[in-house]
Amino acid sequence: MSASLSRPRVGVWLIGARGSVATTVVTGCAAIAAGLHPPTGMVTETAAFTGSGLPALPDLVFGGHDTLDCPLPKRAESLTAGGVLPPGVATAVNAELAAVDREIRPGGPAPGDTRGETELITAFADDLRDFLHRHELERAVVVNVASTEPASPGPDGPLPASTLYALAALRAGCPYVNFTPSEGMHHPVAAREAERGGLPHAGRDGKTGQTLLRAVLGPMFAQRTLTVRAWSGTNLLGGGDGAALADPAAAAAKNAGKERVLADTLGTVPQGEVHIDDVPALGDWKTAWDHIAFDGFLGTRMILQTIWQGCDSALAAPLVLDLARLTARAHEAGMSGPLGALGFYFKDPVGDGPSGLAQQYEELVRFGRRLGEADGGDRGTRAVRDTEETGGAR
Numbered sequence: 001m002s003a004s005l006s007r008p009r010v011g012v013w014l015i016g017a018r019g020s021v022a023t024t025v026v027t028g029c030a031a032i033a034a035g036l037h038p039p040t041g042m043v044t045e046t047a048a049f050t051g052s053g054l055p056a057l058p059d060l061v062f063g064g065h066d067t068l069d070c071p072l073p074k075r076a077e078s079l080t081a082g083g084v085l086p087p088g089v090a091t092a093v094n095a096e097l098a099a100v101d102r103e104i105r106p107g108g109p110a111p112g113d114t115r116g117e118t119e120l121i122t123a124f125a126d127d128l129r130d131f132l133h134r135h136e137l138e139r140a141v142v143v144n145v146a147s148t149e150p151a152s153p154g155p156d157g158p159l160p161a162s163t164l165y166a167l168a169a170l171r172a173g174c175p176y177v178n179f180t181p182s183e184g185m186h187h188p189v190a191a192r193e194a195e196r197g198g199l200p201h202a203g204r205d206g207k208t209g210q211t212l213l214r215a216v217l218g219p220m221f222a223q224r225t226l227t228v229r230a231w232s233g234t235n236l237l238g239g240g241d242g243a244a245l246a247d248p249a250a251a252a253a254k255n256a257g258k259e260r261v262l263a264d265t266l267g268t269v270p271q272g273e274v275h276i277d278d279v280p281a282l283g284d285w286k287t288a289w290d291h292i293a294f295d296g297f298l299g300t301r302m303i304l305q306t307i308w309q310g311c312d313s314a315l316a317a318p319l320v321l322d323l324a325r326l327t328a329r330a331h332e333a334g335m336s337g338p339l340g341a342l343g344f345y346f347k348d349p350v351g352d353g354p355s356g357l358a359q360q361y362e363e364l365v366r367f368g369r370r371l372g373e374a375d376g377g378d379r380g381t382r383a384v385r386d387t388e389e390t391g392g393a394r
């Protein structure tokens, strides 16, 4: 991607760099930067963020880790065949995809990998430093978009891969975003290191469909004082994410985040469960059905049903680009710790900020304003840590 002259380029290091979300991020960024498509779905491209000092899309340099070795242009081809990417776009940005492909390093632990935790962290951190050095980047944001892991065995078990990558990010001095429900920086070992590391981080699990709708509808029921008796949901999806979530332990990690928004917006946990079914034939297209049983005036019983039919990676990619830009700028502005003001983007946000989407949006816009007021590039001289106003560590 050809860079602008005025601002330094910024790295975006994707864990799971050959996955559907990552491939859509890279293809989409190149297509928007080339003027082939408008930035639909990118909140950071709206007028509210023009003064925030965010890195421009052509200034983003991508790399990453993956345990697969399928070339990125081939992944983009299969996403085009599946209708995720519009025809012609992957071909138009083939050179950019090939360039990013050369920046993807083997992830881990791969089957048969005999390296221990320390060796893996060191190898991942070395890859990151090498990327920063070769591209002469002041910073790179590490974004986890790898397959969802089963819930971790607890603080005394082996560290999950997502946490090894989070520790590598800290070691290489990189801010970190967890777009998945995996433990990552939430693991106590990484959380302790993060406190010492003085780096901003955000998470977790992107809010792209069913939970996005819940974050809008939950406040509506609460504000109209309608009593929600039960809220049940079923998701049908395929693709790599569908296959990973067919594992009940991985699905449990995902569903915990989906249920949190109801507890937070309604103030109580209604009856009902969330189910995720893997339907490989659907590919990246997800159908989410919600059935909400509620009581109105004099206890009159009513039902709301919603059907969300979305293309998962097309919903996720603009959020990943927004998060990378906002987190890079927060790092440049000297912020550290969990970025609670980014709760707008997550199912299970850090801190105890608002859970309704409208208030989360307001908080995000305030955060964008604070980013604009902070010094550019003069890291550390103007720490912006006012927890209330910036949504920093809470």
Ligand SMILES: NC(=O)c1ccc[n+]([C@@H]2O[C@H](COP(=O)([O-])OP(=O)(O)OC[C@H]3O[C@@H](n4cnc5c(N)ncnc54)[C@H](O)[C@@H]3O)[C@@H](O)[C@H]2O)c1
Pocket: 015, 016, 017, 018, 019, 020, 021, 022, 065, 066, 067, 068, 107, 108, 109, 144, 145, 146, 147, 148, 149, 161, 179, 180, 181, 205, 206, 207, 208, 209, 239, 240, 241, 244, 312, 313, 315, 316
């Ligand atoms: N698409 C959405 O709407 C959405 C929303 C929220 C969260 N997410 C999360 O984003 C993640 C990615 O989704 P996807 O659809 O791209 O999945 P995907 O299966 O297409 O891609 C995941 C990639 O991660 C790689 N990977 C697995 N283990 C790894 C490891 N240890 N190191 C490095 N790479 C590894 C896989 O090889 C694969 O290329 C999932 O965890 C999903 O739950 C997606």
